[in-house]
Amino acid sequence: MSTETSTNDDVRSGQTITLTQADDGWWVARDEATGVASQGETREDALANLDEAVALHKGEIGESIDTWEEEKEALDDLGIDPEEVQQARDEHDGLPDFMQ
Template sequence: MSIDSGHGSGREPRITLTHNEDGTWTARDLEVEVSAQGKTRDEALENLDAVVDAIENDGGHEPTEEELRELGIDPDENTPGRGELPDVLK
C-alpha cells in the first residue's frame, strides 16, 4: 500500500501499513527505513510522520551533557564501554 503522508521532503514516500495480531497498526517508511506503531491506522501514520520528521530535521543527534542531566542521567556515570552489558543485551 502506498500512501502520501506529506513528509514535505520533496520525495515520494513509500509506506506500508500492517494490521498486527494484537490489533495495533505498524506503519513503515520504506525509503527512510523506519517504523512506528499506533492503536489505529491514523495514529500509526501520525507517529511515523513524527519519527521521519525527527530524522530528517533535528533528530538523531547525540544528546548533550545538559540534555542528559535534564533526563536525570549523569554523563560521567554512563559512558560507553563501562561495565558489563545487561543480560537483555547479551
C-alpha cells in the same frame, strides 16, 4: 492485513509507506525509503507517529544524540535499559529485535 500506498498529491511523491495490522490489532507504519517504523492503535495514530519518527530520523525536529552517554540518558528517561539495547545491538548487528 497490509496496505501499501504512495500518493502523487504529496509534494514528496514517490514515497512508499507500508501499513500492517498486527495480530494484537495495533497498526505498524513503515517509511520504506528510510526504514523508519512506528505504531499506533489506529491507522491514523500509526501514520502520525511515523511522521514524527521520520522527522526525528532526518533531524528536522528534536535534539541530536551524538554520544553513547547522551543515548544512555535518553533511554533511561524513556524507561529503557541501555545495557539491554547495547546487548541487542551486539547480538543482531546493531539493531534490536523489533527493528530487524
